[in-house]
Amino acid sequence: MASKPVTRENLSTQLYNNLRTSLMDGQYAPGQKLTISGIAEECGTSITPVREAIFRLVSERALEIRAATSVQVPNLSAQSLREVQRIRVELEGTAAQRAAELATKADLKALKAINADFIKAAANNPAKASVLNRDFHFAVLRLAQMPILEGICENMWVLMGPFLRTFHDRMPVRQLSGDNHKHYDLIAALEAGDPERSRAAMQEDIRWGEEMVRTLETERSTAV
Template sequence: MLEASASRFSGEDVYATLKKALGDSQYAPGEYLREAQIAKSMGVSRTPVREALQRLASEGWLEIKPNYGARVKHWSTRDVEEIFEARLLVEPYLAGRAALRITAEDIGTLVELAERMSAIATLEATPETTEQWFAANGTFHAIVTAAAGNVRLDNALKSMKEMPLIKWTYDTYGAADRRRSARQHVEIVEALEQRNQALAEAITRCHILAAEQSVQEKMKAKMK
């Protein structure tokens, strides 16, 4: 639940605050976001709230139901397939390009992040360790894709990966999944260090496919 603030929110503030709340799963799938309630809690008119909700709907976070309002999107199996299909088309390519362009400084940072994720993978999964992993993982992949030097593809990929599905992916992981993912991050760094474009692409592709399989299996299990 959003808390009231003494300061006045701009339209961009309203959007950013709601987006963070959705990313942090403060709203459940299928839950409606009420314009009047949000406007009151933020001390703004309903107009910037309405604009923020429409913007979040266009980005895939919400669904606008005529005569009912905006509700948090419920992820279907097909939604998961579409996001991972799109990632498979873009992310391995960017990783391969990064192998040809990435700096030694960035590689050093990636080594540290991969080591951090390897350490986290040995710990019990808790909300705290999940947040730590999510932060390290996001920074890791952002460095890799930015190093490719294609701003348009990188921005498109960032939009896909901002979805709460990405955080939920790690929540679905078992111990073996976490160890596998940590190992693949190390392998990606090694491919980048070797300037091996094909290997960086191949490992990144396997990394995404393994994540998709884990998510799909957990979703199917919930449906039984």
């Protein structure tokens, strides 16, 4: 876990936020097992606040209980992945559409900087690329100034983060780090101030994940 130091005050909430962010950032793999004692040791805290944080994430379907002392990152079915993808397509598409109406030159400069770092990381550091990809998408969400929509998308990213890490691990580097990455289409549409084109570009970027969903679906059916 990409853990952060925690203070004694409200440990459970801090641990919950840290674990949730790690899931969104793709710092855990689908199906990865986590022990309550291991998390407590890593964070330098007792088991009780870790257990409380984990139970919150289990209630949100972000983690699954496998034993009394351990949990597992969900290995979502192809059907569930597609459901989350459809939700993201609609909501993040709407956010991109609104962002095109509101983004300033300074906003777009910052977004380009995030994307430049992402493209560099995609060439040789999937873990960092996964985090920067999340940063890019949430930068667009913030530009839309739609906090309720952003909150719903955040819930989707908690579920989707581990899959997106797999995407960055396994997709060909030339596609992830090339100058034809789908992020560039979105940036160009935002720069043009074109809401419909921005919506379509964001939706196309999200739909790209369907390639990996199909791959995983085939692998799972073959393994049965």
